[in-house]
Amino acid sequence: MMPENVGPGGWKVNTIKSKIEAKTANLGVIGLGYVGLPLAVAFAKAGFSVIGFDLSEKKLASIRIGESYLRDVSSAELKEVVGEGRLKVTADMSMLAEVDSVNICVPTPLSKTKDPDISYIQSAVNSIAQYMHSGMLIILESTTYPGTTEEIILPIIEETGFAVGDDFFLAFSPERVDPGNKEYQTTNIPKIVGGVTESCREVAVALYSKVMSSVIPVSSVKVAETVKLLENTFRSVNIGLVNEIALMCSSMDIDVWEVIEGASTKPFGFMPFYPAPGLGGHCIPIDPF
Numbered sequence: 001m002m003p004e005n006v007g008p009g010g011w012k013v014n015t016i017k018s019k020i021e022a023k024t025a026n027l028g029v030i031g032l033g034y035v036g037l038p039l040a041v042a043f044a045k046a047g048f049s050v051i052g053f054d055l056s057e058k059k060l061a062s063i064r065i066g067e068s069y070l071r072d073v074s075s076a077e078l079k080e081v082v083g084e085g086r087l088k089v090t091a092d093m094s095m096l097a098e099v100d101s102v103n104i105c106v107p108t109p110l111s112k113t114k115d116p117d118i119s120y121i122q123s124a125v126n127s128i129a130q131y132m133h134s135g136m137l138i139i140l141e142s143t144t145y146p147g148t149t150e151e152i153i154l155p156i157i158e159e160t161g162f163a164v165g166d167d168f169f170l171a172f173s174p175e176r177v178d179p180g181n182k183e184y185q186t187t188n189i190p191k192i193v194g195g196v197t198e199s200c201r202e203v204a205v206a207l208y209s210k211v212m213s214s215v216i217p218v219s220s221v222k223v224a225e226t227v228k229l230l231e232n233t234f235r236s237v238n239i240g241l242v243n244e245i246a247l248m249c250s251s252m253d254i255d256v257w258e259v260i261e262g263a264s265t266k267p268f269g270f271m272p273f274y275p276a277p278g279l280g281g282h283c284i285p286i287d288p289f
Helices: 010-022 036-045 057-064 075-083 093-098 119-130 148-158 198-209 221-251 256-263
Strands: 026-030 049-053 087-090 101-104 136-140 168-172 191-195 215-217
Touching: 010 198, 026 036, 026 093, 026 119, 036 049, 036 075, 036 087, 049 093, 057 075, 057 087, 075 087, 093 119, 101 119, 119 136, 119 148, 136 148, 136 198, 148 168, 148 221, 168 198, 168 221, 191 198, 191 221, 198 215, 221 256
Parallel strands: 026 049, 026 101, 049 087, 101 136, 136 168, 191 215
Antiparallel strands: 168 191
8 A cells, every 4th residue: 555645656755765775776887088077986985885977988987996097086085985886887788777866977079050959868778778677767967958857868767657756767867077076076166956756856856865965946947957067158158258358458558467356356246257268168269058
């Protein structure tokens, strides 16, 4: 008999939440780049058993011997979680059958026409669908356009016959990694979480709350998807703006640094940005498109 106040699939919510609380849930992370590897290590350091998935044998070999290829993950902490067996890595996607939760952290580049290329996401989701099991939590962290989670991922998983919010749980939580930032790293950056259903959000929040210092639920996956795009478009626009101001100041023999310093004394309504030769990284040149 179904427990009182527990709707269809409610027992699965309680089951996976209990596993998360006890840290007996097996976690998976697909994509071991600058987002996925720090997340996998954070999960492992928190006491979870983690399987990392990547198609790069070079990355897998490096992780197995505890040699980090990212400055945000030290070789010492990598050796610790690998040596204690809390982090295992593989290119064998059939191992997805063994995880209770999986985070998708794959690249989302632009196509030649500057449209979002979500082929890596689709490939990861197809692999998950192949080894899907009841009660599974799936979280997309890759930056993408609003609607991807519900319009692309959800139909693929539902083709397996599982019902979202009852048989499996689907959420979106944008990565906010700032490579090289010594103050803000994976676990102390506030984590936005949106679920396809309330139960999806509930389970995803339960997982992140075991690792992150601050978890912020939002009303939908589309809101969560748009949050990341607003953040990065804001940065892109203001980087462009301050570089234009710098050119103007240079032509008028005005010290732009003094101008910014002066404007920064205003205690509200202004955030300083600084001119530079350009911008690097993956997100800012891509996400606003």
